[in-house]
Amino acid sequence: MANNTLLVPQANAALxxxxxxxxxxxxxxxxxxxxxxxxxxxxxxxIGGNITRRLVQLAEQQLAGK
Structure with missing residues (x-):
């Protein structure tokens, strides 16, 4: 019973x-x-920690306008 539902289902391939x-x-x-x-x-x-670090880095770059 996974509770980790994606808000954007199309993001599954990218993840x-x-x-x-x-x-x-x-x-x-x-x-x-x-x-x-x-x-x-x-x-x-x-693997999960590495993915989390990447996602945080991507979000920080977006917020910084890069």
């Missing part, structure tokens, strides 16, 4: 792309089938 880019930068392999249940909590948390 997935960010997930794969973040994992690649961190050297974490995401299974080809997309199922992350067998990945460690540390790896999933690292």
């Amino acid at each position: 997935d792309q960010m997930k794969y880019e973040a994992a690649q930068e961190l050297g974490i392999a995401i299974p080809q089938d997309g199922y992350q249940g067998n990945m460690t909590t540390k790896d999933n948390g690292s």
Whole structure:
């Protein structure tokens, strides 16, 4: 029961792309089938933290007018 509903459903593809880019930068392999249940909590948390940092950085740049 995920409560993380996207306000803009079209953003799902962009978030997935960010997930794969973040994992690649961190050297974490995401299974080809997309199922992350067998990945460690540390790896999933690292990917999520990296995505959050990127989203905050993008928002700061938008607010600064860049």
